[in-house]
Amino acid sequence: MSIFYCYCFLQLLFATIHGLDTTTIVPDEDYSIEIIEDSTTPVNEFLIDDDDENATTTENYENDFRILNKDFDKLGKIYVSQYYSLFDDPKKRLSLVALYHAEDSFMTFEGQRYRGTKKILEKFEALKLKSLKRTILSIDTQPLHDGGVIINVIGKVHENDKKDYLYAQTFIYKPQKGSFFLQHDIFRVIRP
Numbered sequence: 001m002s003i004f005y006c007y008c009f010l011q012l013l014f015a016t017i018h019g020l021d022t023t024t025i026v027p028d029e030d031y032s033i034e035i036i037e038d039s040t041t042p043v044n045e046f047l048i049d050d051d052d053e054n055a056t057t058t059e060n061y062e063n064d065f066r067i068l069n070k071d072f073d074k075l076g077k078i079y080v081s082q083y084y085s086l087f088d089d090p091k092k093r094l095s096l097v098a099l100y101h102a103e104d105s106f107m108t109f110e111g112q113r114y115r116g117t118k119k120i121l122e123k124f125e126a127l128k129l130k131s132l133k134r135t136i137l138s139i140d141t142q143p144l145h146d147g148g149v150i151i152n153v154i155g156k157v158h159e160n161d162k163k164d165y166l167y168a169q170t171f172i173y174k175p176q177k178g179s180f181f182l183q184h185d186i187f188r189v190i191r192p
Helices: 003-017 072-087 093-099 116-126
Strands: 034-036 066-068 106-109 112-115 132-143 149-159 165-176 179-190
Touching: 072 093, 072 132, 072 149, 072 165, 072 179, 093 116, 106 116, 112 116
Parallel strands: 106 179
Antiparallel strands: 034 066, 106 112, 132 149, 149 165, 165 179
């Protein structure tokens, strides 16, 4: 069973235990990680520009054992789709708490900081947002050296009769016991 399928199972189990409604997106293909052990090769070709004198290579990390998730881009887009399908529906919004770790997750929402699922759930409950319509303008992803994924989203949101607003949101998904959890979530409206 792949890491992502384990994650989906754990998410559904958590939601069932806590009586939350959740939607899971199941990928079409199996996701895996690539182990990088050779300290003489670049970390990942897309990160290194041969003409860039400041480019980082693994020469700076001798005897370092790192794991890069080779499917970071696909996973990032799946996580973004899953997150917003739940967040944008007020009936499913509270089930987002299943993505976070009970103690090790952090969320910053418009400058206010929250730690752990209890505080994050309280924030979601306090949001008085109705159904949202969302347009994703860009999704940028990068692999982390522990097998995780960092995702940066720029988008536009519309709520009923209110005006559209631009936002930026950053997610960091971390691997944990054959699964992933949302460790960091930073949201900010972009104001002129």
